[in-house]
Amino acid sequence: MKSIIELRTSPHIRKPHSVEKIMRNVVGALLPLCAFAVYAFGLSALALILVVTISCLLTEFIFSRLSGKGNTLGDWSAAITGLLLALTLPPGFPLWMGFVAGFIAIALGKALFGGLGLNVFNPALVGRAFVQVSFPAAATTWTPAFSVDRFSTFIPTTFTLPLMSPPDIALWTEKASVGLTHDAYSGATALAKMKFENVNTDSLDLFLGFHHGSLGETSAALIFVCGLYLIFRRMMDWRIPAAILSGAFVLTEALTLFGSTVPGSFMLFSGGLMLGAMFMATDMVGSPVTPVGIWLYGFLIALITVVIRLYGGQTEGVMYAILFANAAGPLIEELTQPRIFGAGSSVVDKNE
Amino acid sequence: MQTSHLPIRRLEFSPVLHLPLDQHIGKPAISVVTRGQEVLRGEVIAKADGFLSVPIHAPASGVIEAIELRPGIKGPKTTTIVLRPYPADGQVVMVDDPVDIDQLTHDEFIQRVQNCGLVGLGGAAFPSHAKLAVPKDHRIHTFIANGCECEPYLTTDHRVMLEYTDDLIRGTLMCMHAVGASLAIIGIEDNKLDAANAIRQRLPTDSPIRVQVLETKYPQGAEKMLVKSLLDIEIPTGKHSYEYGIVINNVGTITALGQLLPRGQGLIERVVTVAGPGVERPGNYIMPIGTPLKFLLEQAGSRVEHAEEIIMGGPMMGSAAASLDIAITKGTSGILIFNEAAIVAETRKIHACIRCGECLSVCPLNLNPSMLGLLARRRSFDEMAEKYHLDSCFECGCCTYVCPSNIPLVQYFRIAKAINREKRAA
Numbered sequence: 106m107k108s109i110i111e112l113r114t115s116p117h118i119r120k121p122h123s124v125e126k127i128m129r130n131v132v133g134a135l136l137p138l139c140a141f142a143v144y145a146f147g148l149s150a151l152a153l154i155l156v157v158t159i160s161c162l163l164t165e166f167i168f169s170r171l172s173g174k175g176n177t178l179g180d181w182s183a184a185i186t187g188l189l190l191a192l193t194l195p196p197g198f199p200l201w202m203g204f205v206a207g208f209i210a211i212a213l214g215k216a217l218f219g220g221l222g223l224n225v226f227n228p229a230l231v232g233r234a235f236v237q238v239s240f241p242a243a244a245t246t247w248t249p250a251f252s253v254d255r256f257s258t259f260i261p262t263t264f265t266l267p268l269m270s271p272p273d274i275a276l277w278t279e280k281a282s283v284g285l286t287h288d289a290y291s292g293a294t295a296l297a298k299m300k301f302e303n304v305n306t307d308s309l310d311l312f313l314g315f316h317h318g319s320l321g322e323t324s325a326a327l328i329f330v331c332g333l334y335l336i337f338r339r340m341m342d343w344r345i346p347a348a349i350l351s352g353a354f355v356l357t358e359a360l361t362l363f364g365s366t367v368p369g370s371f372m373l374f375s376g377g378l379m380l381g382a383m384f385m386a387t388d389m390v391g392s393p394v395t396p397v398g399i400w401l402y403g404f405l406i407a408l409i410t411v412v413i414r415l416y417g418g419q420t421e422g423v424m425y426a427i428l429f430a431n432a433a434g435p436l437i438e439e440l441t442q443p444r445i446f447g448a449g450s451s452v453v454d455k456n457e
Numbered sequence: 458m459q460t461s462h463l464p465i466r467r468l469e470f471s472p473v474l475h476l477p478l479d480q481h482i483g484k485p486a487i488s489v490v491t492r493g494q495e496v497l498r499g500e501v502i503a504k505a506d507g508f509l510s511v512p513i514h515a516p517a518s519g520v521i522e523a524i525e526l527r528p529g530i531k532g533p534k535t536t537t538i539v540l541r542p543y544p545a546d547g548q549v550v551m552v553d554d555p556v557d558i559d560q561l562t563h564d565e566f567i568q569r570v571q572n573c574g575l576v577g578l579g580g581a582a583f584p585s586h587a588k589l590a591v592p593k594d595h596r597i598h599t600f601i602a603n604g605c606e607c608e609p610y611l612t613t614d615h616r617v618m619l620e621y622t623d624d625l626i627r628g629t630l631m632c633m634h635a636v637g638a639s640l641a642i643i644g645i646e647d648n649k650l651d652a653a654n655a656i657r658q659r660l661p662t663d664s665p666i667r668v669q670v671l672e673t674k675y676p677q678g679a680e681k682m683l684v685k686s687l688l689d690i691e692i693p694t695g696k697h698s699y700e701y702g703i704v705i706n707n708v709g710t711i712t713a714l715g716q717l718l719p720r721g722q723g724l725i726e727r728v729v730t731v732a733g734p735g736v737e738r739p740g741n742y743i744m745p746i747g748t749p750l751k752f753l754l755e756q757a758g759s760r761v762e763h764a765e766e767i768i769m770g771g772p773m774m775g776s777a778a779a780s781l782d783i784a785i786t787k788g789t790s791g792i793l794i795f796n797e798a799a800i801v802a803e804t805r806k807i808h809a810c811i812r813c814g815e816c817l818s819v820c821p822l823n824l825n826p827s828m829l830g831l832l833a834r835r836r837s838f839d840e841m842a843e844k845y846h847l848d849s850c851f852e853c854g855c856c857t858y859v860c861p862s863n864i865p866l867v868q869y870f871r872i873a874k875a876i877n878r879e880k881r882a883a
Contacts, residue, residue, distance in 0.1 A: 109778065110778065111620075111765065114867070115774050116854030117795065119858055120858055124811055127811075127861055198724065221811065222809030372800075389812050390811055390812050392812070394814035395825070396817070399814075440827075444823060446691055446821065446822035446849070447691040447692055447822075447849075448693060
């Protein structure tokens with residue numbers, strides 16, 4: 106009998122679990138956020154999400170070919186970067202800038218470091234930071250949510266020609282705001298109102314998403330639910346959002362004792378904190394793996410976010426907080442290596 | 458397919474038995490038979506070479522057909538005694554003079570254990586007498602009987618505890634006596650409650666033996682994990698359990714001791730779990746040591762066809778059989794046969810580490826397998842050992858089992874350790 110037997114090294118069984126499966130589930134968890142973004146902001150949101158994601162996929166495709174890895178689109182990580190990046194952009198963000206953001210996210214944020222698993226920073230945030238400094242006006246121009254004709258017309262800035270300045274949309278915005286019943290549109294996000302006008306938007310509106318802002322950041326409730334889904338499927342580390350959200354809440358509340366008027370709930374539900382805590386900071390590649398390190402990393406993000414929001418020149422600090430914590434990650438990990446089994450136990454004889 | 462409910466059944470004698478001289482850890486035994494010699498079942502056919510070595514007994518009455526090099530479990534060819542049993546023989550076991558164990562001195566006791574040719578039956582195959590011979594300056598307070606099956610799929614310990622309960626209790630008392638322990642704990646995982654209850658029923662109320670039920674969680678059967686669970690003592694790498702006043706043995710080994718020692722009989726057979734998706738008649742079979750793998754597979758109904766994998770031992774730490782010509786040795790606790798479908802599921806693409814941290818959360822020793830894997834890829838083997846405790850890793854395989862990127866972490870660690878050993882030796 107001639108037979109062929111397989112030779113492999115132990116362990117011979119594997120958990121039915123894979124990178125693709127994790128990534129596919131993250132994409133799945135992001136889709137409801139995209140759907141809500143389209144519902145709130147209309148055609149322009151849909152176009153932007155598509156353009157940014159396609160840009161990311163295309164860039165990943167080209168770089169994976171160039172680096173000789175073959176096609177790495179199958180691991181779904183580029184799709185996540187694309188969706189996440191799109192969700193952080195303002196609804197009327199010019200499409201060509203979105204395309205650039207996608208390219209930078211993958212090329213500079215990921216491919217340059219050697220691809221999946223080797224990037225130091227969250228690629229989506231690298232793309233977001235790039236457009237924040239390159240196109241500051243476009244990256245902070247907000248348009249109203251739930252405008253009446255959002256499903257029939259695009260926001261005028263969407264189709265700005267490459268290298269051209271976006272048109273002034275003050276007039277369009279005024280028209281689009283007509284008839285909106287929720288929190289009257291004033292051109293500034295909740296965070297900007299808090300900072301410059303000292304007006305705190307109602308936390309419940311923030312929580313549910315009845316306000317404007319970046320595409321996918323408006324409904325804290327929805328983000329929270331989508332994040333919970335991943336946590337329950339054990340595809341996301343619950344400790345990171347737990348550390349960030351509890352840290353930000355406690356710190357903000359503590360600061361009210363020192364004259365701050367911003368409530369903790371506002372801190373949690375405004376701007377990009379929920380999206381950042383649930384989907385950006387939890388990017389496995391950029392976060393520490395040591396148990397103590399994970400908590401430190403989360404608290405660091407909470408601290409920097411709160412400090413920038415309350416005392417910094419910027420209205421929003423989540424992006425910089427996460428990028429900074431990403432950079433500090435290896436150091437945090439180095440300092441928090443787990444205590445190895447048996448370390449510190451001494452030879453004892455119970456009979457003596 | 459579960460085998461824990463299947464009673465131990467005797468396998469037919471194989472027409473030929475292969476008995477390698479290096480079945481145990483330590484120096485290989487020295488053959489004392491010649492080609493053509495007739496031997497009785499239970500007769501010594503190879504003697505121990507020094508203290509860390511054990512004799513081998515003929516598992517059947519028959520004739521020595523050859524002493525030759527044959528493929529071994531570890532891979533390279535090894536000197537093997539080939540024995541052809543007489544089919545018509547009554548197969549009565551030849552035994553030494555029975556003795557009263559209580560009358561033996563410590564050294565005599567250890568000598569008799571060595572004469573039995575007994576080794577750790579859980580898979581380690583470490584000579585049992587050497588384990589019971591505690592250095593004189595150490596006092597032992599607790600003897601632990603390891604009744605946690607060392608790996609999933611394997612059910613030999615479970616069945617032995619259920620079916621040979623009295624032998625296990627007798628063996629435990631003998632071991633306690635030998636090491637001078639006043640307490641014995643039989644640690645059993647909670648998926649074997651029937652075994653735990655069976656033992657408890659047989660113990661008198663004033664027995665120094667205690668049965669303790671533990672969570673079923675691989676690698677609960679690893680010595681360090683078991684000591685931690687039972688006594689909350691962490692034994693660091695490089696330390697022996699006797700330095701902490703503890704001696705541990707596997708329940709299968711203790712049971713064999715309880716059976717063999719009073720009779721003065723050698724270890725000639727053992728229970729092997731045969732399981733896996735590629736086997737038609739899985740079960741717990743008792744068979745002579747030296748039964749060829751090919752014969753066993755035929756009996757258990759496994760047609761070895763294209764792309765099957767045969768694992769000697771458990772799925773987490775066992776090794777793949779490189780040849781069907783190898784035989785069951787004293788240390789073989791299980792044979793698993795995975796067929797094509799089972800294998801394809803495991804053969805997935807390897808991705809880069811996404812630093813999910815799963816490996817850290819499952820490592821029983823709190824190592825950082827993710828970092829170790831990264832360093833291995835960079836060939837920084839020194840740093841792995843010096844900074845990240847590579848040498849503590851006992852290769853349980855948990856990190857590799859959970860890795861979503863399918864990275865063969867344990868294999869990296871084995872290679873790194875081997876290279877470090879070579880460097881140190883040079």
